[in-house]
Amino acid sequence: MIKNYEYPITRLTQNQLTKRGRCKGSSRKSTxxxxxxxxxxxxxxxxxxxxxxxxxxxxxxxxxxxxHTIIPIEPSMPIVQTHNAPNVNPLAIAAKELKFAxxxxxxxxxxxxxxWSDISELYQSIADCFSIPKSDIMFLTVNxxxxxxxxxFTGTLNFKDMLYAHVRGQAIELTVLKDSANxxxxxxxxxxxxxxIKIISAGSVFDRAAPATRVGQIIEKINGExxxxxxxxxxxxxxxxxxxxxxxxxxxxxxxxxSTGVKMPKQKLASSADCLKGTIRFKSDGGFAVEDIxxxxxxAEMCAKLNEVFDNYLGVQDDQLAMxxxxxxxxxxxxFQLSNAIKKSELAMFDFPDGLVFDMWGIIGDLKxxxxxxxKQKMPMRNAPTxxxxxxxxxxx
Numbered sequence: 001m002i003k004n005y006e007y008p009i010t011r012l013t014q015n016q017l018t019k020r021g022r023c024k025g026s027s028r029k030s031t032x033x034x035x036x037x038x039x040x041x042x043x044x045x046x047x048x049x050x051x052x053x054x055x056x057x058x059x060x061x062x063x064x065x066x067x068h069t070i071i072p073i074e075p076s077m078p079i080v081q082t083h084n085a086p087n088v089n090p091l092a093i094a095a096k097e098l099k100f101a102x103x104x105x106x107x108x109x110x111x112x113x114x115x116w117s118d119i120s121e122l123y124q125s126i127a128d129c130f131s132i133p134k135s136d137i138m139f140l141t142v143n144x145x146x147x148x149x150x151x152x153f154t155g156t157l158n159f160k161d162m163l164y165a166h167v168r169g170q171a172i173e174l175t176v177l178k179d180s181a182n183x184x185x186x187x188x189x190x191x192x193x194x195x196x197i198k199i200i201s202a203g204s205v206f207d208r209a210a211p212a213t214r215v216g217q218i219i220e221k222i223n224g225e226x227x228x229x230x231x232x233x234x235x236x237x238x239x240x241x242x243x244x245x246x247x248x249x250x251x252x253x254x255x256x257x258x259s260t261g262v263k264m265p266k267q268k269l270a271s272s273a274d275c276l277k278g279t280i281r282f283k284s285d286g287g288f289a290v291e292d293i294x295x296x297x298x299x300a301e302m303c304a305k306l307n308e309v310f311d312n313y314l315g316v317q318d319d320q321l322a323m324x325x326x327x328x329x330x331x332x333x334x335x336f337q338l339s340n341a342i343k344k345s346e347l348a349m350f351d352f353p354d355g356l357v358f359d360m361w362g363i364i365g366d367l368k369x370x371x372x373x374x375x376k377q378k379m380p381m382r383n384a385p386t387x388x389x390x391x392x393x394x395x396x397x
Contacts, residue, residue, distance in 0.1 A: 100157065102126055105145040105164040106256035113163075119155065119191055126165050138166045138218055138255050139190045145258065147216040149198050152188070154319035156299075166216065169256035173221075174212050175249045176205055178242050187219070187236050188317050193229040194218050197252075198317055213252065221251035233350055236315035298367070302326055305363045313356040321350075325360060335361040 099114040111129040116122045127134040140153035145164045153163065176183075184204020189195040196218045200206045206213045219227055219235055227235045242248050306322035328345055332338040338361050342348060352360075 100161065100163055102129065102163040102165060103145070104130060104256075105141065105166045106169075106258050123190075123192060126163070130165070132167065135193075136168045137190075138168055138194055138196060138216070138253075140165055147214070147255065149215055152198070154303075155323070156319070166255040168218070169254050171220065171251060171253045172212055173249060173251045174209060175247055176209055177247045178205060178244055180205060181244060182315065183239055185239070186311050186315060186317055187232045187239075189232040189235075191320060195227060195230060195232045195235040199311075214254070217252040217254050219250065220253050221249075223248050232316040232318060233314050240315060298371070299323065299326070302363065302367055306360060309356060309359045309363070313353055313359075314350075326364065329361070329364045335365075338364070 099112055101110055102113045103110050108130060111126075113122070113125040113129055116125045123137050124134050126137060126140075141148065141151045141164045142153050142157070142161050143164075144151040147166070157163075182204075183206050184201035185197055185206045186199035186201075187195050188198040197206070197213070197215050200210075200213065200215060221227065222235070222238050225238075227238065303319045303322040306325065307317040307319070310316050310318065310321065324347065325342075328341050328347060329338050332341055335358065339354075339357050342352060342357065
């Protein structure tokens with residue numbers, strides 16, 4: 001029987017609320033949303049089997065945290081006024097508490113992570129829940145445990161999203177010959193010192209080295225020199241500076257994979273109505289913001305175009321870098337102003353070529369003109385893109 005979870009859920013009828021009965025560890029009955037609150041704020045895990053969340057607290061150990069029956073406030077649910085609960089904004093509560101379900105991609109219990117305000121704290125919260133070193137977390141994917149870089153966590157989350165943490169596994173070392181102008185690999189990073197392979201071009205040096213090479217691998221060493229702790233553009237520059245015709249030795253680390261026969265949670269597609277609840281975006285300078293779906297669509301379009309020129313010039317893709325450039329360009333009206341703003345900010349360390357700055361301004365300028373035209377004509381909002389969600393985990397059978 002599925003019970004006692006404190007995850008975001010869909011709407012509950014009054015009958016469903018009544019059936020939940022008393023809170024564990026409490027002598028009073030639940031009176032509705034927000035009536036019972038947990039005594040502890042540590043991570044709570046639920047064992048999974050066949051895609052279901054099963055409560056293992058029937059016979060808790062002496063040191064195990066007490067599980068309470070909690071009916072959380074979901075962003076889409078109407079505000080419910082009880083005799084002891086103030087009239088509050090559910091969206092503000094969700095944004096403040098930032099509670100999300102998380103699981104190790106190779107298989108683990110499901111944990112609820114919360115009390116974090118930036119990406120570094122997010123990784124630390126996950127590490128604490130699963131008792132692993134923070135440095136072992138390579139990257140995160142959203143609503144998909146597989147190595148699909150299209151679902152890579154890049155700093156944006158919807159309120160119903162579930163995170164999967166990919167952990168370091170087997171290391172491999174190989175020697176490759178650079179027989180073309182580049183290795184045919186696009187690199188990104190998690191912002192915390194792990195640069196890894198995001199795209200391998202068909203027919204490239206890295207593609208021909210398969211199965212030793214694949215997406216999702218961390219680049220640990222190049223010719224015996226450790227590149228851990230370096231940004232993606234720095235690693236890409238090292239690879240680019242290797243001359244054509246030379247060989248190099250590269251050490252890669254692959255993520256752990258699910259064991260054979262492990263059943264992972266089923267997933268379903270989120271509707272446009274689900275997406276309208278709001279999106280949490282982590283800012284490049286720390287903290288986060290809650291944005292509507294229209295802003296998310298515009299930013300996704302802009303990031304995709306900027307990542308394309310990043311790949312052409314730098315051999316990297318980085319949504320957060322794209323957002324940082326967008327924020328820098330927000331007060332710029334000309335290419336000259338953008339160029340000066342970049343040189344006076346921390347973006348100067350990237351040493352962008354003039355051609356890249358020109359192409360970036362072309363993309364940003366076009367998007368600004370489109371926004372102005374849409375505002376004047378009061379164009380209807382674009383349809384929200386379909387996005388996977390892991391909420392089927394929390395639906396009662």
